[in-house]
Amino acid sequence: MANKFYVTTASAYTNAGPHIGYAMELIQGDVMARYRRQQGDDVRYVTGTDEHGTKIKRSADAAGKTPKAFTDEVSQLFRDLAPALNVSTDQFVRSTDPAHEKTAQALWKACAEDIYKASYEGWYCVGCETFYTAIDVPNHICPIHKTKLEKIAEENYFFKLSAYTSQVKELIATDKLKIYPRTRKNEIMALLEQGLEDISISRDKKQLTWGVPVPGDDNQVMYVWFDALGFYISALGYPNGADFAKYWPADIQIVGKDILRHHAAIWPAMLLSAGIEPQHALYVHGFISSGGHKMSKSLGNVVAPVQVIDRYGVDALRYYLLKEIPSESDGDFTWERMETVYNTELANDLGNLVQRVAVMITKYFGGQLGEIPAHSHDASAFEFAMNSYRFDRAIDEIWELVRGANQYIEAEKPWVLAKTDTTQLAYVLRQAVSDLTQIASLLLPFLPGTSAKILATFKDGKVDHSIGLLFPKADTIETQDIEIKG
Ligand SMILES: [Zn+2]
Structure with a gap:
């Protein structure tokens, strides 16, 4: 019997088209998948798009489109990238697929004992789709986007993340959930030392309708991250799919350094709550700058994967992203x-x-x-x-x-x-x-x-x-x- 090997990228957020960082993530996953197939393993490699939330609603509004029409277009750009990069994904999942929405609701129900309703006031970054606590951001500026956070007050559902601090810490300390590289393990362990706070996992429909409906409550939709994290098991048909029984837990999940907390703290806690074994490992990559600066349209230094492919071919792009960008830290493209x-x-x-x-x-x-x-x-x-x-x-x-x-x-x-x-x-x-x-x-x-x-x-x-x-x-x-x- 062949060993199974389940590898995922993060689901790409569809507020804008794919950038070179997502291309790198897809290629890293491809290296893992192809290497394991070469060893004779039974590999499942999954990627996809994350399509709900405030930021997408606003991007769609700005483009004069419905969120569905907007994400249909952007999601296709991500789907087309895998063949352009000669990446051997087995499956592409959209968070707007009905099967995914069913899984997200099943996961919610499985976590029900740890979900409660409370009124909430918090500092929210639309860019991150994340609430920050006053301790994290005393100046109310997002540490990643450097934009002003929005103060949001509403009644939401909460997930008892705080109850899982010690279990998640134990998983990571013992490498049952192994984090590559070690610097990221240290980073999340330091965060866990401070203890986890409960998190809001839904939004009032008066504020946002573009999300998966909360089971049993017509006035709330799921917080985009709760739904997005479920993508790793919806791909396998959780709760009843034969592929779920066969491939889960994930052998490795690839994420960018900016979403470490979501994947090393919130996600394993959700899985524990639902009675599902947590993923076995996380690989955390860094960011790619361009000529020493963050890529930005205003600086004119954005490098699109297709530009490199047109000029040098796909294998040259793969070589650069895998060898010139350090596997354990940030890198630069020129x-x-x-x-x-x-x-x-x-x-x-x-x-x-x-x-x-x-x-x-x-x-x-x-x-x-x-x-x-x-x-x-x-x-x-x-x-x-x-x-x-x-x-x-x-x-x-x-x-x-x-x-x-x-x-x-x-x-x-x-x-x-x-x-x-x-x-x-x-x-x-x-x-x-x-x-x-x-x-x-x-x-x-x-x-x-x-x-x-x-x-x-x-x-x-x-x-x-x-x-x-x-x-x-x-x-x-x-x-x-x-x-x-x-
Ligand atoms: Zn942000």
């Missing part, structure tokens, strides 16, 4: 760095190596080498990096092999051997192909298209030149042009 990485690491180190070996086999052996020896390099450091979700380090390990293979060719000089020792020449080229097929196999989760091309080029010890160059040299980039186009 077109100059993209160009350098493309030309040196992708086109020179890897693309040229494949090309050189293929050309020499054709020139010296008519394109046929026969049987290729099995992989010979120790991959334990690579596997360790993969199992701790250090994508950047895993790629470094692959590039150690790429550089080693280049050095091997330089040291053995097949062009000299061709005149002196054809037995050794055949040995060296077979060894080089063996190295390249091992490299292709390790690369599969990261650069699936490139991996397939390398394997196809040397399939069965015969060179197929129709595959073409892996990373054709890009012309000197006109950075200015690209930024204006976007």
